Amino acid sequence: MAVALDSENDEETGALVVEVKGAKQIDEEEEEVDDAPVVRNGGEAWGVFLGESNRLWAIGAPIAFNIICLYGTNSTTQMFVGHLGNLQLSAVAIGLSVVSNFSFGFLLGMGSALETLCGQAFGAGHVAMLGVYMQRSWIILLTSSLLLSPLYVFATPILKLLGQEDDVAAEAGAFTLRILPQMFALAVNFPTQKFLQAQSKVAVLAWIGFVALVVHVGLLGLFVFVFHWGLGGAAAAYNMSSWLMSIAQVIYVVGWCKDGWTGLSWSAFKELWAFVKLSLASAVMLCLEIWYMMVLVVLTGHLNNAEIAVDSISICMNINGWEGMLFIGLNAAISVRVSNELGSGRPRATMHAVIVVVAQSLAFGLLAMAFILAFRSHFSIIFTSDKELQKAVANLAHLLAVTMVLNSIQPVISGVAVGGGWQALVAYINLGSYYIFGLPLGFILGYMFNWGVQGIWAGMLCGTSMQTIILLYVVWKTDWKAEAAQALERVRLWGGQEEIKLPTQSS
Template sequence: MQQPPAGPGTTTMAGANDDAPPVRSAGDAARMVWDESKRLWGIGLPIAVGMVSTYGISSVTQMFVGHLGNLPLAAASIGLSVFATFALGFLLGMGSALETLCGQAYGAGQVAMLGVYLQRSWLILLASALLMSPLFAFAEPLLLLVGQDPDVAREAARFALYILPSVFAMAVNFAAGKFLQAQSRVVVPAWIGLAALLACALLSYLLVVVLGCGMAGAALAYDAAHWVIALAQVAYIVGWCGSDRGGGWSGWSAAAFHDVGAFLRLSLESAVMLCLEIWYLGMITVLTGGLGDAQVAVDSLGICMNVNGWEGMIFIGLNAAVSVRVSNELGSGRPRAAWNAVVVVVGEALLIGLLFMALVLAFRDSFSVIFTSDDALRHAVSRIAGLLAVTMVLNSVQPVVSGVAVGGGWQGLVAYINLGCYYVFGLPLGYLLGYQLNLGVGGIWSGMLAGVALQTLILLAVVWRTDWKAEAAQASSRVQRWGGKAAATADQAKPLLLEA
């Protein structure tokens, strides 16, 4: 039987009997794009809604704090874009191991292992959250060490400590989300996210505007919203995703404590890959703090990063969707179908990025009014809006290609690519342009965008040259190695505490 070869040729060769049909004409291509788009957006749109809602919690918090003054806004910007992003990146990355393992196991029919993987991930992520706590406790000396303005560092450290409880909620939330995404159970989490966003807005108004609790009140609303998401998702998993309902939850099991070391390794690879991406743009805010007029520089960049984050949540949805599609198809032994998903998602992501670029350029002088009424700050945002527009395009393709990498289990390779492109090339270039050549915020941002562009081009080349037949075989081997007897044991074992 003829099998699909490496790279793009997989769309034109005959594969396994149950693989996607080959694309031989324009009509075949149109049908493939339509069918794959329905699958991708059926998964990706609810995930994007949930992620936009989660990110909206940060934006709502920043909006309420922003109207308290420039110094509180700078403090919240650093607290959210550096410390909260640090935690988000690491925990979301650790949880992304579930995208590979649960997705491929679900595609191969090893549903019994999903709940065990989830419990292992909860153990690892909660321990990781505990280990990160000192970073929040000692935020002020860390910020001063990297040259941050003392007043901004002091207030940012206070805010970082206020939002520490949300980190433990993220640990619960991200693992639960990946477990649900692998099974395409994405609609209920989207509604949970919307409910949490509404709760955050109402609670922020009560605490900040009505009761005058300032930054502490905004942080309390932020923490509460994250715990709403975490506890609601756990309730949904335990109550409605049991094996008797076709889900992957079979109750609490002692099998969760087995093979933790191997699971931890893949989790760490996933975390390093994603953290190197998320922390990279967060470093722009830290570097900007050493420029003249630090408050305006940090605030203008914080507003742009906030807007960029809104778009980023959409592409995190597509990232998760293509990861689910690729991992499910590889686990099912369908390499051509996996390649089709990659082609469609990259093309559609690029079109969406270009649309957002046009919107930013059209409203460059006015969109910052949402965050501030300070005229000087609004003009500062307008001056760097062009770089935000370029960022919108680059950050459309890059996340979905990373999602392909997670679906295929290539986290270790991508971590090395990220390290070289971001921290060996982009970060030093940004420092050189911003400080040595006196180009300020624009120079720092331009240099770091060059790192993103290089990383995206390399990942596209890797995807193009991938042997998808070999990836499907490797996925089958991984499922057997991680499932097999363990899966059978999990099916037969009685839950320790609770039946789903």
């Protein structure tokens, strides 16, 4: 009996083991089916490329259009003010490009933390947490705006300290103080924008941006030319159109995003320090990139024949900036794709999205490079009729061409970093590549070797190349399964859930 009983127990245990193994195998099969399929041949690779391209551009194109509308708000303000006089134009240009651009970059970087958290929470199916994350970001960005306010209040002495002439600094300081409300509009705008991007609700951003730009142009014409309010009228139009865009986005969120917005919550005040750390890392990462190219113009201004040097660099940076609009859209799109797929627990789909966006970005960069080299002696005619300046721009065309290739890959890799939550790592990479290696090298080549503007730019391009290579290596060595697990853990910890399960269906 004892032996028979043992046999029965063994049989039951064996059956249980088989059952457990079978259940585990089914779970693994379900997880495998849920993720993107393995690519086995060229036809399947092409299918993945087309499908992922459609998803990327469906997100990226409206975002790029929205960014162009924001860029157009600054440009049209300068266009209208330019008819008031050279002093007023200089004042507005300095106010927008120095003080306002500084706060814009910092707040945009702080808001970029929301791309990581909202995208991963949405992918994990915790849509209700998006509203809480957005409120946390509002709190942090509004507080940051208060801390940045002295830059606007004391803009005149700051600009004088930087070497601006007294009359220009005074006029620019007065204009900058008047556009202080616009900074607080950005503190509301950016978190709301990231909230919508995480859910791929980007068409509304494009429409709101377009309407705000049209209203802005109308207000500028009314205040500047009809009411003759001068710089005060331009500042009023700038503030009103910025707040129009922010309020319209909030209205859309509250009225039409019932899944993500469940009302104001005290939970927004929890885990603030962890949120602040990620936001600061995002801000440092972005600002180190923005300031790097600004330093190029500053260093160039101290060369012999500085006017030609600065003007030639400015023309090249303008051309590069328009290409950058496209890659800002792709940056946001890949950030959404990576964060959504990691939050969904789909590492292979994440890898496919990264490969496709890098391949497309490189193709666009090479196409832009070919265009610049083919028309190197002609494209500057759009900006100037001065033969000496046209020749100076043509001499820089090869550096502009290389820059456009590097700047096609670098932004999308940064988008991957934001989607994966690697902001702190990228900030360290940017600091080392740009400011410890590239900037000193540019200074040495430009001043010590007397290579001028080409030496400064070439040295700084070496820094950009180092940063791009390091980031590509990081992406190549990334364990996407581990990143997906980390994303789910981040959602659990910052969302306040005790337990979170891997989704079994694609988002």
